[in-house]
Amino acid sequence: MSExxxxxxxxxxxxxxxxxxxxxxxxxTDGQELKKANQAMLNFLGYKTIDEFSKEHECICEFFIKxxxxxxxxxxxxxxxxxxxxxxxxxxxxxxxxxxxxxxxLFRITINEQRLDENLFSITLTDITEIEEYKxxxxxxxxxxxxxxxxxxxxxxxxxxxxxxxxxxxQWRQPLNSLSALHTVLMMDFDEKEGLTREEILEFKEESGQxxxxxxxxxxxxxxxxxxxxxxxxxxVSDAIKESIKFVKDSFxxxxxxxxxxxxxxxxxxxxxxxxxxxxxxxxxxxxxxxVASNGVKNPQVIVNFTQIENELKICIQDNGGGIDExxxxxxxxxxxxxxxxxxxxxxxxxxxxxxxxxSIGGKLILENHKDGVLASLIL
Numbered sequence: 001m002s003e004x005x006x007x008x009x010x011x012x013x014x015x016x017x018x019x020x021x022x023x024x025x026x027x028x029t030d031g032q033e034l035k036k037a038n039q040a041m042l043n044f045l046g047y048k049t050i051d052e053f054s055k056e057h058e059c060i061c062e063f064f065i066k067x068x069x070x071x072x073x074x075x076x077x078x079x080x081x082x083x084x085x086x087x088x089x090x091x092x093x094x095x096x097x098x099x100x101x102x103x104x105x106l107f108r109i110t111i112n113e114q115r116l117d118e119n120l121f122s123i124t125l126t127d128i129t130e131i132e133e134y135k136x137x138x139x140x141x142x143x144x145x146x147x148x149x150x151x152x153x154x155x156x157x158x159x160x161x162x163x164x165x166x167x168x169x170x171q172w173r174q175p176l177n178s179l180s181a182l183h184t185v186l187m188m189d190f191d192e193k194e195g196l197t198r199e200e201i202l203e204f205k206e207e208s209g210q211x212x213x214x215x216x217x218x219x220x221x222x223x224x225x226x227x228x229x230x231x232x233x234x235x236x237v238s239d240a241i242k243e244s245i246k247f248v249k250d251s252f253x254x255x256x257x258x259x260x261x262x263x264x265x266x267x268x269x270x271x272x273x274x275x276x277x278x279x280x281x282x283x284x285x286x287x288x289x290x291x292v293a294s295n296g297v298k299n300p301q302v303i304v305n306f307t308q309i310e311n312e313l314k315i316c317i318q319d320n321g322g323g324i325d326e327x328x329x330x331x332x333x334x335x336x337x338x339x340x341x342x343x344x345x346x347x348x349x350x351x352x353x354x355x356x357x358x359x360s361i362g363g364k365l366i367l368e369n370h371k372d373g374v375l376a377s378l379i380l
């Protein structure tokens with residue numbers, strides 16, 4: 001053997017050593033015929049040597065399973081390797097290949113280098129079967145999470161609707177009682193006088209009209225609140241807090257809980273989703289009300305305030321209801337977790353509030369024990 005032949009033989013052995021040291025399938029081909037391949041390819045397809053493989057096949061592409069969306073020997077009217085080089089955008093780079101054990105694997109194919117002297121291409125086949133299976137499992141898991149999320153959102157909407165109906169009932173109770181009393185007085189006057197004057201009827205009409213107008217206005221307020229708003233709007237923070245308080249104030253009166261608003265007539269404005277912010281504020285107010293009412297504290301009160309430092313706005317709702325047990329503090333934002341009786345709470349209010357604040361409004365919601373109660377901080 002000449003020195004040149006010996007050198008070429010050693011180079012060939014060196015190349016083969018490099019190829020065999022890799023776990024991925026590596027091969028050298030001109031696109032028509034396989035020139036070299038590593039042991040990983042032979043083991044995968046069930047051959048002992050390249051010569052044994054070459055007696056039956058010219059190229060690994062003969063093992064590509066022909067299926068839409070995957071690479072196969074002739075695709076888009078041309079040879080696979082040419083299409084991958086010249087028509088990348090319209091040529092898939094993943095092939096399905098059946099192993100010697102009958103299991104179908106997915107391989108991502110990469111053309112690494114073209115050697116002009118021998119017109120050879122270095123090809124890498126990376127087995128991505130496990131990755132694709134994991135992706136499918138992950139997608140299935142995500143789908144289940146999304147379905148659960150939909151159920152949570154629906155439950156939250158139902159809970160919010162129940163809360164709103166209760167608030168409407170609170171706001172209607174006073175004008176309904178007044179209408180009832182006005183009607184009773186009217187009937188008593190009618191019985192005593194055996195009739196009513198025109199002035200008395202007009203007076204009854206005017207007073208009853210005021211109560212009816214108040215009830216109608218309440219419906220308009222709630223209808224406007226539930227109107228979908230998909231775009232951010234510029235509004236005064238104090239106005240949003242004032243509107244939120246208007247919805248829940250009668251329930252505070254019934255529970256004999258003092259609600260203190262320290263944000264009146266302040267001119268701080270933000271650009272955000274007004275109704276969603278109001279929904280979170282009302283949930284926090286209702287939670288604070290229930291906490292102080294159920295714990296039987298003296299002089300129960302809830303205070304609403306906000307501060308602004310540079311570009312950060314913090315809306316604070318603080319109560320004196322005794323605070324949250326530290327053992328459950330890390331669970332308060334879990335869905336369906338509630339410290340109330342099952343008949344009084346659904347356990348989705350704080351969870352949905354955190355979702356709205358973080359995912360939609362783009363802020364933070366923090367609850368912590370402070371002094372003799374809970375401080376809820378809505379940071380925007």
